[in-house]
Amino acid sequence: xxxxxxxxxxxxxxxxxxxxxxxxxxxxxxxxxxxxxxxxxxxxxxxxxxxxxxxxxxxxxxxxxxxxxxxxxxxxxxxxxxxxxxxxxxxxxxxxxxxxxxxxxxxxxxxxxxxxxxxxxxxxxxxxxxxxxxxxxxxxxxxxxxxxxxxxxxxxxxxxxxxxxxxxxxxxxxxxxxxxxxxxxxxxxxxxxxxxxxxxxxxxxxxxxxxxxxxxxxxxxxxxxxxxxxxxxxxxxxxxxxxxxxxxxxxxxxxxxxxxxxxxxxxxxxxxxxxxxxxxxxxxxxxxxxxxxxxxxxxxxxxxxxxxxxxxxxxxxxxxxxxxxxxxxxxxxxxxxxxxxxxxxxxxxxxxxxxxxxxxxxxxxxxxxxxxxxxxxxxxxxxxxxxxxxxxxxxxxxxxxxxxxxxxxxxxxxxxxxxxxxxxxxxxxxxxxxxx
Numbered sequence: 255x256x257x258x259x260x261x262x263x264x265x266x267x268x269x270x271x272x273x274x275x276x277x278x279x280x281x282x283x284x285x286x287x288x289x290x291x292x293x294x295x296x297x298x299x300x301x302x303x304x305x306x307x308x309x310x311x312x313x314x315x316x317x318x319x320x321x322x323x324x325x326x327x328x329x330x331x332x333x334x335x336x337x338x339x340x341x342x343x344x345x346x347x348x349x350x351x352x353x354x355x356x357x358x359x360x361x362x363x364x365x366x367x368x369x370x371x372x373x374x375x376x377x378x379x380x381x382x383x384x385x386x387x388x389x390x391x392x393x394x395x396x397x398x399x400x401x402x403x404x405x406x407x408x409x410x411x412x413x414x415x416x417x418x419x420x421x422x423x424x425x426x427x428x429x430x431x432x433x434x435x436x437x438x439x440x441x442x443x444x445x446x447x448x449x450x451x452x453x454x455x456x457x458x459x460x461x462x463x464x465x466x467x468x469x470x471x472x473x474x475x476x477x478x479x480x481x482x483x484x485x486x487x488x489x490x491x492x493x494x495x496x497x498x499x500x501x502x503x504x505x506x507x508x509x510x511x512x513x514x515x516x517x518x519x520x521x522x523x524x525x526x527x528x529x530x531x532x533x534x535x536x537x538x539x540x541x542x543x544x545x546x547x548x549x550x551x552x553x554x555x556x557x558x559x560x561x562x563x564x565x566x567x568x569x570x571x572x573x574x575x576x577x578x579x580x581x582x583x584x585x586x587x588x589x590x591x592x593x594x595x596x597x598x599x600x601x602x603x604x605x606x607x608x609x610x611x612x613x614x615x616x617x618x619x620x621x622x623x624x625x626x627x628x629x630x631x632x633x634x635x636x637x638x639x640x641x642x643x644x645x646x647x648x649x650x651x652x653x654x655x656x657x658x659x660x661x662x663x664x665x666x667x668x669x670x671x672x673x674x675x676x677x678x679x680x681x682x683x684x685x686x687x688x689x690x
Contacts, residue, residue: 292427292430293423293427295416295424298415298416298417298420300415300473301412301416301424303469303473304408304473306469307367307466308408308435308466309431309434310462310465311374311404312431312432312435312439313439313442314439314458314459314461314462314463315374315435315439315459316436316439316440317440317443317458318459318462319339319343319439319443320443320444320447321443321452321453321455322381322390322394322452322456323336323339324452325390325453326338326339326387326390329387329390335387335391338391342391342394342398343395343397344398346401347401347402348633350399350402351398351399351403351629351632351633352402352630354399354400354402355402355403355405355407355625355628356625357403358403358406359410359624359625362474362479362480362481363407363410363479363625364407364411364470364473364474364479365474366404366407367403368467368471368474370401370403370407371463371464371466371467371470372463372464373396373397373399374397374400374401374404374463375461375463375467376460377394377400378393378457378460379460380393381394382456402629405628406625406629406632407478407625409616409624409628410619410624411478412425412428412616413616413619413624414477414478415473415478421617422559422609422610422613425557425608425609425612425613425616426609429550429605429608430554433547433551433602434547437544437547446458498627498630501618503567503614504615506673507563507612508631508634509669510567510571510574510607510611510669510670510673511608511611511612511635514574514604514666514670515605516635516638516639517578517662517663517666517669518578518605518662518663518666519643521598521601521602521659522543522546523646523647524646524647524658524659525542525543525546525598527650527655528594528650528656529542531656532588532589532590532591532594532656538591541595542594542595542598545595545598546601546605547602548602549598549599549600549601549602549605550605550606551602552599552602553577553604553605553606554606554609557609558610563617563618567610567611567614567673568674569610570607570610571671571673571674572670572674573607574604574666574667574670575667575671577600577603577604578664578667578670579663579664581604581663582659582660582663582666584596584597584600585597585659585660586660588656589656601663607670615627615628615631642662646658646662649661
């Protein structure tokens, strides 16, 4: 009997190991399949060029922003002036950028992206000349003016250059690339500033824009290079707003993304005071902030799929509700750095909401006003984030950073939950698979 028992135990052990190996193989295959799907847009030459140009200019831009802030602070010895660099870089999103983005609909996405890159290169080169510190801020604003038309053109071009069945993967890949740009850009910028000085970093940034423009020139005869019979200027901005008024489902996607993101961005904005509150050493603040990007990348690797746009938004909103509630709960009890770090990583994963919402908008927008409408959405996004950051700063100062983050996460959950519960009345909700 004992021998039989030993044989049975050995058999169970062997079966258990076999099942473990099979599970690991299946998981490996799933991860490999997910990765293959994520990078599948890069098999399209036009997509490769677009992503390459974005990566080159994006990494240079983040390094350049850091260098400019360092240079302004070095010359003025004022934290307020250094902060003004970021404010002026975002200010064009509140009106002027939308006007400039309308030219992408009229003259072609690639043309506008190349002009924007060359204009930014010129602005950063002009920063190297001897001049008052205030003039550096002027050039920062000029460079910032080029970002909305570039971003709107790039978003519109992504729709036009990517095969429909790979568009969701392209959005996820772009989201991952955006986080990598921030991490790598800041890292490279910090090294260059420390080794060679802020001026060299600014010059390198200018060169990155020139290289980006050269890469984009290969797409001038593509679908994204063709002009459209669209209005420009104020009339174009009005047309961009018209889409959001006329399409309830597109409007719901924008409200979901902007409404959740305005609160999900707060952990990154309050990283320094929150780190101080939970006793994270100064050398760990950067790691805490980096966890947001890492969480975002992981979240985008597991973006939802659905048969219709309505179902896609509901699934995405449901995920956001769960993630935001868990993150808020961790912030509520997160007096230990490890718990705080986990909360920061999960807060980044909420940002993956950008993939399904952008998929819905990108597939529903008409080509004639696509760039203008997307830039209008960018203005809404940055304006709401600015308001949320200002409000969270007050709560963090009067009460505590941790309380501000707890409130922010539960407000994000409330916005996402409202999207799930409130009915969406649409006349046209095509089968996503049919679009592919």
